[in-house]
Amino acid sequence: MSELVERxxxxxxxxxxxxxxxxxxxxxSVEVSARERDIExxxxxxxxxxxxxxxxxxxxGTAVTSDVTDTAIRDTVTQALSIARFTESDPCNGxxxxxxxxxxxPDLEQNFPQxxxxxxxxxxxxxxxxxxxxxxxxxxxxxGASASxxxxxxxxxxxLGFINANSYTIYGRxxxxxxxxxxxxxxxxxxxxxxxxxxVQSAEFIGREAAQRAVRRLNPRTVATGTxxxxxxxxxxxxxxxPLIEAISGGNLYRQESYLQDSLNTQVATTRLTLREYPHLxxxxxSRNCDADxxxxxxxxxxxxxxxxxxLLGTYSARRLELASTGHAGGVTNVHVEADLTPIDELxxxxxxxxxxxxxxxxxxxxxxxxxxxxxxxxxIENGRIAYPxxxxxxxxxxxxxxxxxxxxxxxxxxxxxFKTGSILVDAMTVASN
Amino acid sequence: xxxxxxxxxQNLLEQAELTDxxxxxxxxxxxDRQIDDAELFIQHNRSEAWALEDGKVKDGSFSVSQGVGVxxxxxxxxxxxxxxxxxxxxxxxxxxMAASIADRGGNRRAEAPSDAPFRRLYPGGDPTAGVNxxxxxxxxxxxxxxxxxxxxxxxxxxxxxxxxxxxxxxYGSDGTNQFDDRxxxxxxxxxxVKDGTRMxxxxxxxxxxxxxxxxxxxxxxxxxxxARQAVRMAVTKLESVPAPAGEMPVVLGPGWAxxxxxxxxxxxxxxxxxxxxxxxFAGKIGEKVASDLCTVVDDATLDGRRxxxxxxxxxxxxxxxxxxxxxxxxxxxxxxxxxxxxxxxSTGNGRRESFASLTIPRMTNTFLLAGExxxxxxxxxxxxxxxxxxxxxxxxxxxxxRFVFATTEAYLIxxxxxTSPIHGCMLTGYPWDVMNSITMVGSDFALDxxxxxxxxxxxxxxVGVGQPTIKVEQITVGGTSA
Numbered sequence: 001m002s003e004l005v006e007r008x009x010x011x012x013x014x015x016x017x018x019x020x021x022x023x024x025x026x027x028x029s030v031e032v033s034a035r036e037r038d039i040e041x042x043x044x045x046x047x048x049x050x051x052x053x054x055x056x057x058x059x060x061g062t063a064v065t066s067d068v069t070d071t072a073i074r075d076t077v078t079q080a081l082s083i084a085r086f087t088e089s090d091p092c093n094g095x096x097x098x099x100x101x102x103x104x105x106p107d108l109e110q111n112f113p114q115x116x117x118x119x120x121x122x123x124x125x126x127x128x129x130x131x132x133x134x135x136x137x138x139x140x141x142x143x144g145a146s147a148s149x150x151x152x153x154x155x156x157x158x159x160l161g162f163i164n165a166n167s168y169t170i171y172g173r174x175x176x177x178x179x180x181x182x183x184x185x186x187x188x189x190x191x192x193x194x195x196x197x198x199x200v201q202s203a204e205f206i207g208r209e210a211a212q213r214a215v216r217r218l219n220p221r222t223v224a225t226g227t228x229x230x231x232x233x234x235x236x237x238x239x240x241x242x243p244l245i246e247a248i249s250g251g252n253l254y255r256q257e258s259y260l261q262d263s264l265n266t267q268v269a270t271t272r273l274t275l276r277e278y279p280h281l282x283x284x285x286x287s288r289n290c291d292a293d294x295x296x297x298x299x300x301x302x303x304x305x306x307x308x309x310x311x312l313l314g315t316y317s318a319r320r321l322e323l324a325s326t327g328h329a330g331g332v333t334n335v336h337v338e339a340d341l342t343p344i345d346e347l348x349x350x351x352x353x354x355x356x357x358x359x360x361x362x363x364x365x366x367x368x369x370x371x372x373x374x375x376x377x378x379x380x381i382e383n384g385r386i387a388y389p390x391x392x393x394x395x396x397x398x399x400x401x402x403x404x405x406x407x408x409x410x411x412x413x414x415x416x417x418x419f420k421t422g423s424i425l426v427d428a429m430t431v432a433s434n
Numbered sequence: 435x436x437x438x439x440x441x442x443x444q445n446l447l448e449q450a451e452l453t454d455x456x457x458x459x460x461x462x463x464x465x466d467r468q469i470d471d472a473e474l475f476i477q478h479n480r481s482e483a484w485a486l487e488d489g490k491v492k493d494g495s496f497s498v499s500q501g502v503g504v505x506x507x508x509x510x511x512x513x514x515x516x517x518x519x520x521x522x523x524x525x526x527x528x529x530x531m532a533a534s535i536a537d538r539g540g541n542r543r544a545e546a547p548s549d550a551p552f553r554r555l556y557p558g559g560d561p562t563a564g565v566n567x568x569x570x571x572x573x574x575x576x577x578x579x580x581x582x583x584x585x586x587x588x589x590x591x592x593x594x595x596x597x598x599x600x601x602x603x604x605y606g607s608d609g610t611n612q613f614d615d616r617x618x619x620x621x622x623x624x625x626x627v628k629d630g631t632r633m634x635x636x637x638x639x640x641x642x643x644x645x646x647x648x649x650x651x652x653x654x655x656x657x658x659x660x661a662r663q664a665v666r667m668a669v670t671k672l673e674s675v676p677a678p679a680g681e682m683p684v685v686l687g688p689g690w691a692x693x694x695x696x697x698x699x700x701x702x703x704x705x706x707x708x709x710x711x712x713x714x715f716a717g718k719i720g721e722k723v724a725s726d727l728c729t730v731v732d733d734a735t736l737d738g739r740r741x742x743x744x745x746x747x748x749x750x751x752x753x754x755x756x757x758x759x760x761x762x763x764x765x766x767x768x769x770x771x772x773x774x775x776x777x778x779x780s781t782g783n784g785r786r787e788s789f790a791s792l793t794i795p796r797m798t799n800t801f802l803l804a805g806e807x808x809x810x811x812x813x814x815x816x817x818x819x820x821x822x823x824x825x826x827x828x829x830x831x832x833x834x835x836r837f838v839f840a841t842t843e844a845y846l847i848x849x850x851x852x853t854s855p856i857h858g859c860m861l862t863g864y865p866w867d868v869m870n871s872i873t874m875v876g877s878d879f880a881l882d883x884x885x886x887x888x889x890x891x892x893x894x895x896x897v898g899v900g901q902p903t904i905k906v907e908q909i910t911v912g913g914t915s916a
Binding site: 259 | 592
C-alpha cells in the first residue's frame, strides 16, 4: 500500500502538480447480529479507497475513488488536477511546512489482529441478545444484539517525502433492548469497543446493561417547566463538552461560525475546568502520532482553569488565522477532564432537586450564538436521590452560561470515547415539559 | 428499457468487468446452496462538488465510488457481503461469503430474469455534463457578489454546488433485473451576519433529480432567491429574543415543517418497525392515530424530486402509498424482506445508502395533504404561541414515539399576529398527542426545497418532506424563557 501512495504522488507530480498528498485505506470487517435468540445477519465488508489532493500555485483539487487499476489512478489524478485548474489560488492552501511533519512514529499499540471467527462472533451476539431478554420479563424481543471486528490499514504520504502507515483493529459489541409496560415502550442500548478483543466488555454484560437501561426508563413522568440544576451523567457529559471543542476549532473560527471568536486566553468556562489532550496514549483507538495533514501531534492543555490555552488548528485553518498548526487536522484525540472530582453521591446531594440527564436526542446547538436546546430523558432527583424517570422534555440555555455555570465534576470517570470524564453538574438550565 | 438506458447499463457492467452471464451464474450457484433469495446490487456513483468561501472558489472535489453488494436470505436471516473490487472473481467470493448464512434446507430455484416496465421520473446521465467548469466557478463567484451586496452586515458567505450520477443494477433470484440511472444535484448557501457583537447565520438551498444547469438558467433566478432567503433569515435572527419554554400552540409553516411528519409518524410506519413490533404504531392498521384533518402519503413517483425513485434499491417500481387517511392508519412502508416475512407486498420503499449497506425500509417523499383553512386564519386563531418556518432537522425514538425537531427560524405569535423572531429551539412531543391535536390544516401545500437527508442505522438517503400550514394545539417548545 505504501507503494500505491508513492505511485499516486509520483503520478500527480508527473502530471504537473507542485505539491500533492495521497491516502490509501484498506479495511476488512465482519458484523454478526442476533435477534430473538437466533442469528439475524452476517455482514462481510471489504473496502479500499484512495484520495489524492494536488496543489498547483496554491490552487487545490481533490479526487477520491475506490478503483485502484492503473487507468483509474491516472484518471483520478487527472481529475484532481483539472479541478485545481479551475479553483482560485489561496496562499493558505498547500502542504504543511516540512519541519512540522512527523518524523517519528512510535508504536501506539492499536493493532491486535485476530483471525475472524464467525462462530465466536455468533456466540457473542447470541449471548448478548439472550442476556438482555433474560434480564426482565418486560424485555421484548425487538432489536437484538451484535458483535463485530474490523481491521484497517491506512497509509498517508505527501510530495515532501512524508509517509506513514497506520494499522488498527476495532472489536465491538452492542445490544439494544426494548422494555414494555402498560404505559408504553422504552428503548435503550449499550455498547463497548476496543482495539483489544479481551478488553471489550463481555457480551453478557452488554446485553444486561442495555436491558437494565431500558427497564429503568419505563413509566416516565413529566416535570413542571422551570429552571433547575441539571447533571449530565458520565455517558452524556461528552456531548456537553464537545461544543466547546468545536467552538475553538480552526474551521469554525476562520468561518466566523463560533461564539468563541477571539477567545484565546479568555475565560470561557468555570475555573474548575481544565481539559488536557493526550494524543499518544497506548492501546487507544483515538490515539495518533500525526494529524490528517501529517503534522506531529503533541500533548496540549486546551482549557486551563476555564481559560482557552490553545485553539485547535490544522494546517489550513492555522494559516487563515495567521497562527501555527497545533496538529488538529481531523479533530482531537484523547481529551481528559482534569478537575477536582466529587464523589458521585455527594454530587447528587449537591444537585438536591433537579434533572439527571442520561439520554439526549436531536442536535439543537447553534455554535454561532451559543444557543443550546436539546431533547432529553433521564431521572428526576429529589433530595439527592433518584425519584422517577422523566421523558419528553427539553433542556435549554446558552453554552457560555452552561460552561461558566458548571459547579461540579463526578468521580465516576469513564473513557470509552474521545473524552475521559465523569458526571458534570450545571447550576441552572431551563427544563421544558408538557 | 430505452436505448440510452440499455447502453448505460451495458457500460456499468463493462466497467465492473462483468457480463449478464456472470450475474446469472452466481445467483444460480447461490440458490444451489439452499438460499431462499439471492440478490446482486452493482453500483457506480460519480460525484463532483464545488465550494466557495471567503470570496474564493477554492475547493473542488471529484469522487467515484463503485462496488457490489450481495445479499442471501434464508427465512429471517440475511447474509451480506460487499466489495469495491469489481470483477468476476471478487463477485464470486462475495457470493460465497453471503451464502454462508444458509443453515437449513430450501430448494428454490432462480426465476428467469425479467425487467418489468416502470416510469422514468428523471433523466439519466451525468447531471453536471451540461455545464463546463468555467461556468460553475463563474456562477459561484457571481452569486457570492450578489449575496454580499444584499446587506452591509454580511460577514461571511459560503456556497456549494454538488452533482452526482448514481447507476444501480439490481439482479435477483426472484427474476428482478432492473437498472436505474439517478441524477442528484443541489445548491446551498450559508451566510453569517454581524451587527456589533451579535452574530447570526442563515441558510437556504434547493435540489432534486435534474440537471445542474437548472441553477444557471434565467440569470440564476432560483439561486438569487436562495441568497435573499438566507440573508433574510440571518438578518431577522439578529433581532431575535429568547424562545419560550413549555407547552403551547404552535403553527408550522408550509414545506420544510413536514419534517415533523417525517419524524412523528414516518419512521414509526417503516415496515421493519411493524415486523419487529418496535413501533408505537405496530398492529394499529384501521385505528385512529391522528386528527380527521390528516392524510399522510409517501410518494416516490413525483417527477424530479429529491426523494423520488423510478425503482427502489430492490428493483421495485416507486409507488404512492397512503399511510394515514383522514386520521386512520392505512398502511406501512415495505421493502421486500420485511414484506415477505409479514405476508405483505413491497411498496417500493427498500433503500440503501450504497452497495456497502443492507437494504432497509425507508421513506421517499413523505407529506401531509392540503386542507381547507386560510393560512392567515390559522395564525389569527392563536392568542399566544409560536410560528415556525424553518428547521435544521429532527430525530425520533420509534418505540416510545418521542420525537424532537430543531427550528432555525421562528416567531412569537401574540394576539393572532407574528411579532418578535425567537432563538432557535427544539420542539418535542409524542406522535399521538401531536397528530391528534392538529386542529387546522391550511390550503397552501408545499414540498421542501429538496435538500433533506434522512439518517437511519447509520445510512443517509435523500428524502423529501412537505405539508401546508398547520396548527398544533399543544406541543412542548424548548426555549429558555420559562
